[in-house]
Amino acid sequence: MSVIATVSIPATAFPLGSMLDSDLDVTVTVETTVPTSEGIIPYLWVPLEALESVHERLENESLVDAVAIIDRLEDNALLKIDWNEQVNGILEAIRQNEAIVTSAVGTASTWTFRLRFPTYDALSSFYTTCTNQNISVELVQLHEAVTQENQRRFGLTTPQRTLIVAAYEAGYFDVPRETTLVDLGERLEISDSAVSQRLRRGLAALIDSTLAAGSRSTAETAFANGGLDDEYGPTSEYTRADDSSQ
Numbered sequence: 001m002s003v004i005a006t007v008s009i010p011a012t013a014f015p016l017g018s019m020l021d022s023d024l025d026v027t028v029t030v031e032t033t034v035p036t037s038e039g040i041i042p043y044l045w046v047p048l049e050a051l052e053s054v055h056e057r058l059e060n061e062s063l064v065d066a067v068a069i070i071d072r073l074e075d076n077a078l079l080k081i082d083w084n085e086q087v088n089g090i091l092e093a094i095r096q097n098e099a100i101v102t103s104a105v106g107t108a109s110t111w112t113f114r115l116r117f118p119t120y121d122a123l124s125s126f127y128t129t130c131t132n133q134n135i136s137v138e139l140v141q142l143h144e145a146v147t148q149e150n151q152r153r154f155g156l157t158t159p160q161r162t163l164i165v166a167a168y169e170a171g172y173f174d175v176p177r178e179t180t181l182v183d184l185g186e187r188l189e190i191s192d193s194a195v196s197q198r199l200r201r202g203l204a205a206l207i208d209s210t211l212a213a214g215s216r217s218t219a220e221t222a223f224a225n226g227g228l229d230d231e232y233g234p235t236s237e238y239t240r241a242d243d244s245s246q
Contacts, residue, residue, distance in 0.1 A: 003120055004102070006141040008112045013135045014090050016044070016058075016106060026050045029171075029178070030104035031078060041091070041101060043070075044079045051077050093129040097122045103169040105178070112140065114169060155209035160202030163188060167199060 031043035171178025
């Protein structure tokens with residue numbers, strides 16, 4: 001079973017790490033793509049305020065064959081990076097161990113990657129490779145990929161799971177948020193209203209099948225008795241108040 005690991009490394013350990021000035025409070029984001037032969041990280045979103053310096057440094061980077069600005073959206077520009085065969089360090093560790101970069105964000109001090117490995121052995125080999133190259137790697141989060149069986153057990157439809165995962169990977173749940181409902185809608189080719197409704201229903205189904213599963217009998221008993229508790233009063237009054245806030 002594949003495993004998903006979120007790791008962080010010092011910016012100095014990554015070929016793109018030195019492209020951001022320490023006095024600029026900006027974040028660059030890797031564009032998530034379907035794995036192809038184009039390279040490990042072929043696309044990068046860069047804030048316009050840092051675009052000129054980042055583009056210049058990438059042009060002078062020995063590991064980069066070519067870099068081009070291919071799109072602009074609001075306050076960011078999308079760069080396409082062609083890496084040469086001499087790529088090393090963290091990128092080589094990712095490639096050697098058949099990891100897929102599902103998301104990555106970087107600042108002047110730290111880069112954080114979300115990587116999907118085919119097995120735990122591949123993750124262990126990745127860590128060993130980094131250690132042997134004196135790359136400091138911090139494991140932030142680790143979990144197994146969700147199977148179709150678990151997806152059904154969590155009560156999610158395929159579109160709901162796709163949206164929740166996309167929102168998580170794009171930083172929708174981060175503080176502050178790294179993306180918006182409109183951005184997610186454009187990425188999934190649905191309206192922001194549909195995104196909002198699908199996200200709420202999916203999260204409700206996920207909570208209902210996990211966190212609330214053990215307490216469902218208690219809640220059902222409370223409703224059967226005509227109310228939740230003294231704080232909220234009768235069930236009918238609580239329901240009306242909740243509906244009016246949506």
